[in-house]
Amino acid sequence: MTAMTTDLHHPPTPNAMHYNQPQRRRARFYNPPNTLKQKVGAGGLSADILDKAQQLIENNAVDIRPWAEIQLERIRNYAQKAEDGLIDAHQEEEIIQSLLHASMQLKANGGMFHYPLITKIADRLLHFLEVVERLDADALEIVMAFHTTLQAVLHGQVKDADTPHARALLDALVGACTRYFKRNAINEE
Amino acid sequence: MAYELNTVTALIVEDNYPMREITKALLESFGVGTVVVANDGEEGLHQYKKTNPDIIILDWMMEHMNGLTFTVQIRNDKTGPNPYVPIILMTGFNEENRVKEARDCGITEYLAKPFTAKTLYSRVTQVIERPRPFVQSEDFLGPDRRRTKTTEYGGPLRRHDDVAPLPPYARPANLPPEDIVLVDA
Numbered sequence: 001m002t003a004m005t006t007d008l009h010h011p012p013t014p015n016a017m018h019y020n021q022p023q024r025r026r027a028r029f030y031n032p033p034n035t036l037k038q039k040v041g042a043g044g045l046s047a048d049i050l051d052k053a054q055q056l057i058e059n060n061a062v063d064i065r066p067w068a069e070i071q072l073e074r075i076r077n078y079a080q081k082a083e084d085g086l087i088d089a090h091q092e093e094e095i096i097q098s099l100l101h102a103s104m105q106l107k108a109n110g111g112m113f114h115y116p117l118i119t120k121i122a123d124r125l126l127h128f129l130e131v132v133e134r135l136d137a138d139a140l141e142i143v144m145a146f147h148t149t150l151q152a153v154l155h156g157q158v159k160d161a162d163t164p165h166a167r168a169l170l171d172a173l174v175g176a177c178t179r180y181f182k183r184n185a186i187n188e189e
Numbered sequence: 190m191a192y193e194l195n196t197v198t199a200l201i202v203e204d205n206y207p208m209r210e211i212t213k214a215l216l217e218s219f220g221v222g223t224v225v226v227a228n229d230g231e232e233g234l235h236q237y238k239k240t241n242p243d244i245i246i247l248d249w250m251m252e253h254m255n256g257l258t259f260t261v262q263i264r265n266d267k268t269g270p271n272p273y274v275p276i277i278l279m280t281g282f283n284e285e286n287r288v289k290e291a292r293d294c295g296i297t298e299y300l301a302k303p304f305t306a307k308t309l310y311s312r313v314t315q316v317i318e319r320p321r322p323f324v325q326s327e328d329f330l331g332p333d334r335r336r337t338k339t340t341e342y343g344g345p346l347r348r349h350d351d352v353a354p355l356p357p358y359a360r361p362a363n364l365p366p367e368d369i370v371l372v373d374a
Contacts, residue, residue, distance in 0.1 A: 027324055027325065027326040028324070028325045028326075029322050029323070029324055029333065030322065030323055030325075031320075031322050031323070032273035032320070032323055034317075034320050035243065036197070036243045036244060036275065036316060036317050036320075037317050037318070037320070039193070039196050039197055039243060040192040040193055040194055040196075040197060040317055041190070041192060041193050042190060042192075043190035043191040043192055044191065044192055044314065045191060045192055045219055045220070045310060046191065049218065049219065049220070050306050050307055050310055051306075052218055053215050053218040053219060053306035053309075053310070054305060054306040054307070056211065056214050056215060056218055056306070057211060057215070057305065057306060060207075060211055062207040062210075062211070064207065067205070067207065101250050104250060104280070104281040104282060105205070105250070105281065107281040107302075108208070108279075108280065108281030108302035108303060109205060109207070109208055109281075109302070109303070110303070111302075111303030112207075112208060112211060112302065112303040112304075113207060116303075119303055122281075123281075126281070126282075130284060
């Protein structure tokens, strides 16, 4: 692709017309100069380099537990705040967003630092929080069940996500979420 | 012949220290010459203006300024060095609505965490080999949110919006096709 302009902030306007009428709501398409390609050339990276890079992930010595404990503490505190009541709908939504944030952090980082089971469990919690409408007592109980399970995985340093025990844990949590939504039928039209 | 990444400057904006460090180490192992890091969006904007990076790798959820707000500012800041800079968004979210939300803010590629070295590399090759045309409308400035899927077609490209398939070297082995293109319309 070639650049149509060298002025980064004022791209050109094509004179497009439809049905013999001038465009009123204009969307301009243009190709910025691909300076990155010009710099790096061609050829990619060798499989050897990628293998070595992957080894950096697999052999990293980061102990994620202290950081993960902070996320779990946040989840517990937000759940407690919701359980204590005295929050309006806006605050409740803020708490859900905060719970989402902490869960997403656990999901994103668990698998990068030797805890793929944390990623799988946090992913299910994330799915629950993405769709739950209210943080009622039952919903909070589910959030805390996830919290307790995540804490147990962390304290037990359970790193293998493909054991029967790990699958049973996940199934139990997903089952609780499924039963919650059957009871509450949030998406019922 | 291989990519000469030693002249490239990458900016990583990530508030999680271990993730920031491992992403930095990965880019350096790829051969990226200069890797600048920032702890949040505000610091990221400062570094962006200071270093004019060739590529930005960005976390979504950060305190003070999240990745989407950061992206909108980059795309619309007329005083910035390069509103077209490729932005790869890293996030634990992978639901379709989240991908669309990020895409609508002007990100170039989406990288779901946790990721492997190959998936990070695949996103980097996407922005090198298949840069998106830019769209400017009344309420959006960013990469074209549509992308033609790669096909095996090997003939000449005649239409102005034809997209060439990735060259073989930019296609890591054992990577499923859907892993290459996440940000389809």
